[in-house]
Amino acid sequence: MKKLSIIGMPMDLGQLRRGVDMGPSAIRYAGINERLHELFDEIDDLGDIEIGRPEVSVDSETGLRNLELIAEKTKILADKVDDVIASQSFPLVLGGDHSIAIGTLAGVAKHYHNLGVIWYDAHGDLNTPETSPSGNVHGMSLAVSLGLGHPALTTVGGDLPKIKSENIVIIGARSLDEGERKLIKDLGIKVYTMHEVDRLGMTTIMEETINYLKGRTDGVHLSLDLDGLDPNDAPGVGTPVIGGISYRESHLAMEMLAEANMITSAEFVEVNPILDEKNKTATAAVALIGSLFGEKLL
Template identity: 80%
Template sequence: MRKLSIIGMPMDLGQMRRGVDMGPSAIRYAGVNERLKPLFDEIHDLGDIPIGREEVVVDKESNLRNLDLVAEKNANLADKVDEAIQSGAFPLVFGGDHSIAIGTLAGVSKHYNNLGVIWYDAHGDLNTAETSPSGNIHGMPLAVSMGIGHPALTEIGGYAPKVKPENIVIIGARSLDDGEKILIKEKGIKVYTMHEIDRMGMTKVMEETIAYLKDRTDGVHLSLDLDGLDPVEAPGVGTPVIGGISFRESNLAMEMLEEAKLITSAEFVEVNPILDDKNKTASVAVALMASLFGEKLL
């Protein structure tokens, strides 16, 4: 029996632009339940994790924005994801900004000895308090999940790290800070920038990614930031970077992941309807989810 648990995480505390808290609503409004219903025996939409909102609080020691609240809410998300997996369901999380990946991975990773992660994103999200230009935690979740960062974040779920650097593949990178570049080289993280995607083609990139992760992991989490796509096709994101992956390439990537039966959990993040054009970005997200879960044209 194929079960899906949907968890909304309407959190905008990891960055400064309001509106991304409405991402889960926008994705639901774009018809996600109806689109995915034929692909599962059961779909349980567990609603949204309540976030609340305080004034922006900058931690005096670390200079991180909203540290305590981001940590608390991610711990709540980790519990929900953990419960979904225990119930035998595939956990699908709607963001929210990308700091929610801290909680998703904390809930997922405890069920695997060697979790793999595909980070589909324009950014590396490998900053720390020391390297971040902004102090925004949505630029840090991958570093945090490797056990690098503030202990309030790295220790969510009571263990660290959640993922090993050799089990990570970043796809679509085209905006990396200096500290992130150093960390990528130090840790040997596999990265396919837009240069590789243009040069090799998405088919080759995905074939290599699947082959790389298949033998070394016992589960793979997909963390898809809509800003991985080109802003022409996904305009409703907080940190758009021109020259991104096309919808067609992304759709192919999702179809190849489905064929490989590789993905065991997923999240789609950074949909901001305030910055969007007629909910276009949420609709793109839903179409990619459908391909990931096996929707076929014929």
């Protein structure tokens, strides 16, 4: 029996631009439940995790914004994801900014020895408090999941790295800070920048990614930031970077992941309807989710 559990995580604490907290609502409004109805035997929409309207706080030692609140809320998400997987349901998390991945990965990692991660994003999100130019935690979530960063975040869901650097593939990178570039080289993280997307084509990149992860992982999490797509196709994101992956290339990537039958959890993040055009970005997210779960034209 194929079961899906949808978790809304309307958190905008990891960055400064308001509106991304409405992302889960925008994705639901774009018809996520209806779109997936025929692809699963059972869909359980668990609603949204309560975030509230907290005041912005800045940690005096590190300059990190909303540190304690993000730690608290991502722990709740980690527990929820953990419960969903324990019930043998597929967890689909709707964001929210990319700091929510700290919680998603903490919950997922409890169920796998060698969790793989596909990070579909314009950014590496590999900053630490020492390298971050902004203090925004949504640019640190992948580093945190590797066990690098503030203890309040790295201990969410247990005091261990949630993933290994050799089990990560970043796709679509085109905006990396200096500290992130150094970390990628030091840890040997596999990255396909837009140069590779243009040069190799998405088919080759997905074939290589699938082959790379299948042999070394016992589960694969997809973390898809809508700013991985070009802003023409996904304008409603907080940190758009021109020259991104096309809508059609993204569909192909999702279709190939569906054929490989390797994704065991997923999150779609950074949909900001305030910055969008007629809910275009949320609609794109819903279409890509459909492809990920095996939706076909014929």
